[in-house]
Amino acid sequence: MSIEQQYRTRAKELLASGEVKMVIGYGPGSTADRRRPLFITSPEECDRFVLDSACITNLSGYLVTEGLLSDGKRVAVFLRPEGVRALNVLAAEAQLDPDQIVIIGFDAPKGELKALQGSTVDDFTYLLAALKDVTPEIAGEQLLEKIEKMSPEERFAFWQQEFSKCIKCYACRQACPMCYCRRCIVDSNQPQWVNTSSHTLGNFEWNIVRAFHLSGRCVECGNCDRACPVNIPLRLINRKMAQEVLDSFNHFAGTSKTQEPVLASFKKDDSETFIL
Numbered sequence: 429m430s431i432e433q434q435y436r437t438r439a440k441e442l443l444a445s446g447e448v449k450m451v452i453g454y455g456p457g458s459t460a461d462r463r464r465p466l467f468i469t470s471p472e473e474c475d476r477f478v479l480d481s482a483c484i485t486n487l488s489g490y491l492v493t494e495g496l497l498s499d500g501k502r503v504a505v506f507l508r509p510e511g512v513r514a515l516n517v518l519a520a521e522a523q524l525d526p527d528q529i530v531i532i533g534f535d536a537p538k539g540e541l542k543a544l545q546g547s548t549v550d551d552f553t554y555l556l557a558a559l560k561d562v563t564p565e566i567a568g569e570q571l572l573e574k575i576e577k578m579s580p581e582e583r584f585a586f587w588q589q590e591f592s593k594c595i596k597c598y599a600c601r602q603a604c605p606m607c608y609c610r611r612c613i614v615d616s617n618q619p620q621w622v623n624t625s626s627h628t629l630g631n632f633e634w635n636i637v638r639a640f641h642l643s644g645r646c647v648e649c650g651n652c653d654r655a656c657p658v659n660i661p662l663r664l665i666n667r668k669m670a671q672e673v674l675d676s677f678n679h680f681a682g683t684s685k686t687q688e689p690v691l692a693s694f695k696k697d698d699s700e701t702f703i704l
């Protein structure tokens with residue numbers, strides 16, 4: 429039986445037994461290589477799920493939809509390892525109770541679909557700890573190396589050029605599982621912290637504020653740069669910030685549901701050379 433068929437059966441069983449009230453997975457998208465989220469609540473509908481290497485969107489963000497988990501019932505969700513990391517971050521930041529989530533885990537390294545055993549975040553601890561030492565490949569990796577070799581002036585000019593394309597659509601924010609604030613700072617207009625118009629300074633403010641906000645929290649799922657309509661390589665900024673956080677604090681986001689948020693906690697032996 430294919431993994432897709434096995435997982436459809438599992439989803440059916442979870443719903444038929446009443447163990448979960450909903451299964452969030454993937455369905456066919458608008459083109460052959462795209463998938464869209466499916467929210468299924470009855471076992472008869474589970475044959476609509478699709479599972480293949482094109483299922484790349486991190487679905488964990490849907491778990492914090494307002495009201496979804498407030499009745500205490502459980503929800504199952506198809507997740508890749510980065511999705512499980514995101515679930516851990518959301519749990520550590522008290523956005524959900526991980527016991528309400530049943531994970532249907534899978535991965536597709538180099539396009540080869542494989543099932544991942546386990547159904548709770550704790551079942552995946554072994555896998556996530558190992559990921560820390562194996563930096564996952566990301567689209568645009570070579571570009572990142574090129575940017576690293578640039579002088580500060582060249583790097584500034586590079587990002588200025590990239591951010592000049594930003595149209596402030598906020599698709600990156602909407603697609604990010606870590607951007608769950610009900611009211612984002614950029615939507616506040618009294619006072620207005622970030623200029624809403626699409627000009628160089630405002631675009632810099634928005635993208636830099638977001639990069640800092642995601643530092644130590646980003647799980648490198650790529651939802652943001654896939655959502656960006658003007659193809660700004662957002663994940664490269666997040667990768668760089670994640671590397672800085674790893675080097676400075678030995679922190680890899682999302683390895684456990686009780687992991688302390690790195691920039692919202694401190695240790696007595698943290699490097700604090702900037703404090704006199």
Ligand code: SF4
Pocket residue numbers: 603604605606607642645646647648649650651652653663666
């Ligand atoms: S910033 Fe981008 S890559 Fe990081 S968690 Fe959010 S969507 Fe995923």
Ligand code: SF4
Pocket residue numbers: 593594595596597598599600601655656657658659660662
């Ligand atoms: S998705 Fe791209 S264009 Fe839209 S706000 Fe984010 S960076 Fe700007």
